[in-house]
Amino acid sequence: GAGVSQSPSNKVTEKGKDVELRCDPISGHTALYWYRQSLGQGLEFLIYFQGNSAPDKSGLPSDRFSAERTGGSVSTLTIQRTQQEDSAVYLCASSLGRRGPGYTFGSGTRLTVV
Amino acid sequence: RKEVEQDPGPFNVPEGATVAFNCTYSNSASQSFFWYRQDCRKEPKLLMSVYSSGNEDGRFTAQLNRASQYISLLIRDSKLSDSATYLCVVNPRYSGGGADGLTFGKGTHLIIQP
Numbered sequence: 297g298a299g300v301s302q303s304p305s306n307k308v309t310e311k312g313k314d315v316e317l318r319c320d321p322i323s324g325h326t327a328l329y330w331y332r333q334s335l336g337q338g339l340e341f342l343i344y345f346q347g348n349s350a351p352d353k354s355g356l357p358s359d360r361f362s363a364e365r366t367g368g369s370v371s372t373l374t375i376q377r378t379q380q381e382d383s384a385v386y387l388c389a390s391s392l393g394r395r396g397p398g399y400t401f402g403s404g405t406r407l408t409v410v
Numbered sequence: 411r412k413e414v415e416q417d418p419g420p421f422n423v424p425e426g427a428t429v430a431f432n433c434t435y436s437n438s439a440s441q442s443f444f445w446y447r448q449d450c451r452k453e454p455k456l457l458m459s460v461y462s463s464g465n466e467d468g469r470f471t472a473q474l475n476r477a478s479q480y481i482s483l484l485i486r487d488s489k490l491s492d493s494a495t496y497l498c499v500v501n502p503r504y505s506g507g508g509a510d511g512l513t514f515g516k517g518t519h520l521i522i523q524p
Binding site: 338 | 455
């Protein structure tokens with residue numbers, strides 16, 4: 297597609313439920329990142345996919361978080377047993393390669409855990 | 411020392427003025443530098459890359475000082491539409507594998523006043 301597409305744009309869920317967030321990167325972009333941004337805070341790196349290499353999961357905050365990328369394209373971020381502190385905007389970005397140039401972000405999924 | 415540090419502001423600047431802000435980074439091996447702009451409740455968007463020789467794009471000038479490990483952004487003849495949060499972004503170069511994804515500062519909030 298023309299840009300990075302994320303869905304849903306907003307998600308309200310009850311504490312303890314699982315949620316799945318989707319990212320569809322720009323066609324041909326091999327690098328895909330997930331970040332999250334809490335209110336008034338900077339971007340926090342979560343996970344990185346590069347081509348067919350094993351993902352770098354070093355930013356995932358707990359084992360409740362997981363992500364996969366199927367066929368080198370669409371990625372899903374899954375949060376199990378959601379907690380209120382998981383509330384944030386989850387941003388996906390893609391780029392042509394590991395160092396960019398430049399990263400294109402999707403418009404994000406605003407997750408609210410109640 | 412945090413990896414990427416910025417003065418959060420806000421910087422309140424009258425329309426037409428020149429404003430500049432800096433960002434410091436801790437990893438001396440960092441290779442790539444960027445300024446991103448983020449509007450309220452929107453995703454970050456690449457404003458400009460920062461090259462060793464400095465670069466200019468219209469009213470915007472970015473500079474890199476490797477010796478002191480900081481980058482700067484200067485905006486001339488500021489417009490109301492320049493109001494946003496400006497994110498300093500550093501791409502460190504890790505040896506031995508691992509993701510070399512972008513490290514974001516928390517941003518500097520700029521408000522241009524009429």
